[in-house]
Amino acid sequence: MENDGNTSLNKGAWSADEDATLAQYVALHGPKRWKCVAIKSGLNRCGKSCRLRWLNYLRPDVKRGNFSDAEEDLILRLHRLIGNRFEYIFPSLEIRVCARVCGMHDSYSVCVCRWSLIAKRIPGRTDNEIKNYWNAHLRKKEKLMEKLPAISLAAMKENLWSEEASNGTESQETEDIGGGNEDGDDDESFDVSASELNWVKSFLELEEDV
């Protein structure tokens, strides 16, 4: 595993001096080649640690402080649509939906919890910060929301699948990934409305521009 070849590296909290040294070095040479940054700056840290410190704390555009209501709402919505609940409910259908909404081939690669993706939509917030905030504050809220009456999947499937039929894009590969549990029993618990689907569609289209 990556350890930058040094077993006596500093670990733990960063001091103000270390922060200043790192910030100064990055200002001069740019935020890349982190292994090189770690060595040449004189910091007794691994490259990974330097990178993380820069990204999560020292970057000039990092916003500190509490999350606003708007940010919180955005995180909830994004996580609801692209977060990891996709995986622990019934993955096969989620993969198909994600892929179709993206206009991509069905693939496991589009169906993971993307904190970085969410972070890109919230200026000044890092994936680590959002992940922490989610774990600390929003997980409970999400649980509560999941107890609300589910909206039938039928309308959404109707929307997606009829579009697909008219385009004639159904593939055998798609069927294989689906694995057969996308019909029947699962439908009741997948509570994404058509309007939310449109919302995530526009979100994902935006993603391609980033």
Place this chain on the structure above:
DNA sequence: AAATGCGCCAACCGCGTGCGC
């Protein structure tokens, strides 16, 4: 006042991926 429990956040770890050679 001291001990204990709990929540939060910064940082670390392990793994996957992209890229250059």
Place this chain on the structure above:
DNA sequence: AGCGCACGCGGTTGGCGCATT
């Protein structure tokens, strides 16, 4: 094509501070 390096990502951990007993 295969290898190694660098980087990015999500999950997990450790430590600190506050609340409770």
